[in-house]
Amino acid sequence: MKFRSIALAGALALCAAQAQAQDLTVGVTTTGVPFTFVDTGTQAPTGAMVDLAAAIAEDLEMTPNFAVTQFSALIPALQTSKIDVISAGMFATDKRKEVVDFSSPVYSYGDAAFVAADDEGTYQIEDFAGEVIGAQIGTTFADQLQARGIFEEVKLYDSLVDIMRDVQLGRIKAGFGDKPIIAYQIAQNPNLGVKLVEGYTPMGIGEVALAVSKDNPELLDKVNAAIAEMEQSGELAEIFGKYGL
Structure with a gap:
C-alpha cells in the first residue's frame, strides 16, 4: 500500500507539472500570405504571425496549438473561448477594439x-x-x-x-x-x-497586432511583455524579415 501511495503521489506530481505547461490556442488563417498560410509541403500553418505566436508561447512557457479558422470567424472564436489569441494579418481597427483587446503593434x-x-x-x-x-x-x-x-x-x-x-x-x-x-x-x-x-x-x-479577449487582461500583459522583449533583442524584425517583410 505504501508503494502504491508513493507511485500515486509521483503520478499526481507529473500531472501537475504537465498542467503548468499549458497550451496557448492560437487562431490563424490559411489565406494571409505571408502572415499566416498553410505550407503545401507539410500542410502545417506557417508564416510570420505563426512564427511570432510560437516565439511568444515559448517565452510564456506555453505550448502553441494552432487552430486554422476563417478570418471572419477569428473574433467570434476568441469571444467564445475557442481560442486564446488571434495571430493573423489583422489590423487593429477602432471597430475591432470595441470587442477585443489588441497587443502592441507588431507590423505596419x-x-x-x-x-x-x-x-x-x-x-x-x-x-x-x-x-x-x-x-x-x-x-x-x-x-x-x-x-x-x-x-x-x-x-x-x-x-x-x-x-x-x-x-x-x-x-x-x-x-x-x-x-x-x-x-x-x-x-x-x-x-x-x-x-x-x-x-x-x-x-x-494599418497596424497589425495580436488580439486577446477583453476578459483576459493578464494574457495581454504577458503578450505585450514578450513583444517588447523581442523588439528590443531584434527577434521581432528577424521573424518578419524571414518572409520578406
Whole structure:
C-alpha cells in the first residue's frame, strides 16, 4: 500500500507539472500570405504571425496549438473561448477594439506600387497621372485609386498575378496592392519581371497586432511583455524579415 501511495503521489506530481505547461490556442488563417498560410509541403500553418505566436508561447512557457479558422470567424472564436489569441494579418481597427483587446503593434503596412523590373523611375502616386494602372477588384486600394480621378484608367483584375503579368508586359504602367504580399511574392520569385517602387508613400497605413479577449487582461500583459522583449533583442524584425517583410 505504501508503494502504491508513493507511485500515486509521483503520478499526481507529473500531472501537475504537465498542467503548468499549458497550451496557448492560437487562431490563424490559411489565406494571409505571408502572415499566416498553410505550407503545401507539410500542410502545417506557417508564416510570420505563426512564427511570432510560437516565439511568444515559448517565452510564456506555453505550448502553441494552432487552430486554422476563417478570418471572419477569428473574433467570434476568441469571444467564445475557442481560442486564446488571434495571430493573423489583422489590423487593429477602432471597430475591432470595441470587442477585443489588441497587443502592441507588431507590423505596419499600407499599399505598394510596382513597376516593370527595368523601369528606373522613382514615383509617387501623382506621377502616374494620365497612365493606365492596375489594382485587384474589390480592394480598398482600387476604390481609393478610382476616387482620385487622375488616371487614364484604373484597370481591375481578379488576381495580383494578373496585374504583375500586365506590368511586366508593358500593358499597364504600374500595379497597386498590399505591400507585404507583393514583397513576399517578388522575393520568392525574382523572375516575375516586376519590382517595388522604392520610396513610394502609401495611401494609408494599418497596424497589425495580436488580439486577446477583453476578459483576459493578464494574457495581454504577458503578450505585450514578450513583444517588447523581442523588439528590443531584434527577434521581432528577424521573424518578419524571414518572409520578406
